[in-house]
Amino acid sequence: MARAVPSDASADEAGAERSGDAALLARLRAGDEAAFAELVRTHGGRMLAVARRYLDSEDAAQDCVQEAFMSAFKSLDRFEGRSSLATWLHRITVNAALQVLRRRSHKDEVAIEPWMPSFDEQGFLEGPTVVTAADAEDLLARDDVRAEVRAAIDRLPLSYRNVLLLRDIEGLSIKEVAEMLELTENNAKVRLHRARTALKKQLEPLLNAGAL
Amino acid sequence: MGAGRLGRRLKAVTMRRMPGMITCAEFERFVVDHYEGALSEPERRRFERHMALCPPCRVSWQSYRKAVALGRGLFAEEDRDAPAPVDEGLVAAVLAARRDE
Ligand SMILES: [Zn+2]
Numbered sequence: 001m002a003r004a005v006p007s008d009a010s011a012d013e014a015g016a017e018r019s020g021d022a023a024l025l026a027r028l029r030a031g032d033e034a035a036f037a038e039l040v041r042t043h044g045g046r047m048l049a050v051a052r053r054y055l056d057s058e059d060a061a062q063d064c065v066q067e068a069f070m071s072a073f074k075s076l077d078r079f080e081g082r083s084s085l086a087t088w089l090h091r092i093t094v095n096a097a098l099q100v101l102r103r104r105s106h107k108d109e110v111a112i113e114p115w116m117p118s119f120d121e122q123g124f125l126e127g128p129t130v131v132t133a134a135d136a137e138d139l140l141a142r143d144d145v146r147a148e149v150r151a152a153i154d155r156l157p158l159s160y161r162n163v164l165l166l167r168d169i170e171g172l173s174i175k176e177v178a179e180m181l182e183l184t185e186n187n188a189k190v191r192l193h194r195a196r197t198a199l200k201k202q203l204e205p206l207l208n209a210g211a212l
Numbered sequence: 213m214g215a216g217r218l219g220r221r222l223k224a225v226t227m228r229r230m231p232g233m234i235t236c237a238e239f240e241r242f243v244v245d246h247y248e249g250a251l252s253e254p255e256r257r258r259f260e261r262h263m264a265l266c267p268p269c270r271v272s273w274q275s276y277r278k279a280v281a282l283g284r285g286l287f288a289e290e291d292r293d294a295p296a297p298v299d300e301g302l303v304a305a306v307l308a309a310r311r312d313e
Pocket residue numbers: 124125235236239262266268269270
């Protein structure tokens with residue numbers, strides 16, 4: 001899973017992060033209990049935020065983070081330090097969340113069809129003809145926009161939301177997404193498109209204000 | 213509304229007569245590949261030609277890109293911001309689970 005060091009981290013910060021990681025890692029490998037507590041306090045918050053993207057209840061997110069730590073502890077010896085501890089734990093959290101979702105049934109998922117575009121009998125699109133000039137960055141400066149985007153993503157059926165999160169947020173390739181979710185590449189691509197389209201449809205009042 | 217219908221019918225007739233012109237439904241099937249940079253050169257030209265002549269598809273494409281950018285931007289911001297402090301209950305739970313392993 002390709003995930004770069006956060007873009008705002010300069011080389012120096014990344015270097016400092018690595019040496020801090022190395023010291024903590026040595027204590028973890030030595031079985032120092034205080035080091036485990038420190039790891040949870042340092043990284044648990046971010047991991048919870050990630051788990052909440054995939055899982056719809058706070059309990060499930062907490063359990064997921066706990067499981068993620070357990071699997072991290074088990075593979076401490078295999079951590080090679082090629083990424084930062086933060087990146088490594090992030091990846092483990094995503095995997096743990098997907099594992100939780102795999103165990104669930106998707107029978108009561110909401111349908112995605114109502115968010116799909118409609119075409120007239122000639123195959124022409126009926127939809128808004130105006131789009132806001134504001135770019136994403138400007139829009140995201142508003143609290144109401146952030147809340148609405150988050151709610152719209154959370155409303156997506158899980159099997160679509162996962163594809164969107166893995167491709168657009170985690171930056172995996174479609175091939176990698178397909179492998180992780182045990183889908184064909186084409187299926188993953190169709191789901192990705194529908195997820196983005198459903199997100200767009202829900203955000204129409206924001207993106208296409210004054211249209212229709 | 214009547215003018216809209218007439219406008220659409222005119223558009224349908226005009227666009228149908230143009231060589232290589234695709235319908236909006238066909239345009240829609242190209243969108244994800246265009247976003248991913250996976251269209252062949254002839255496909256990309258057909259996509260661009262349709263978009264140049266069809267305001268709803270042009271707006272739909274721009275909205276699609278903005279919707280993705282909003283999702284990306286939102287989570288990038290969350291990743292940058294310092295998270296809320298970890299509940300000590302979680303710390304205790306993780307340490308207890310580790311002892312039980
Ligand atoms: Zn069109």
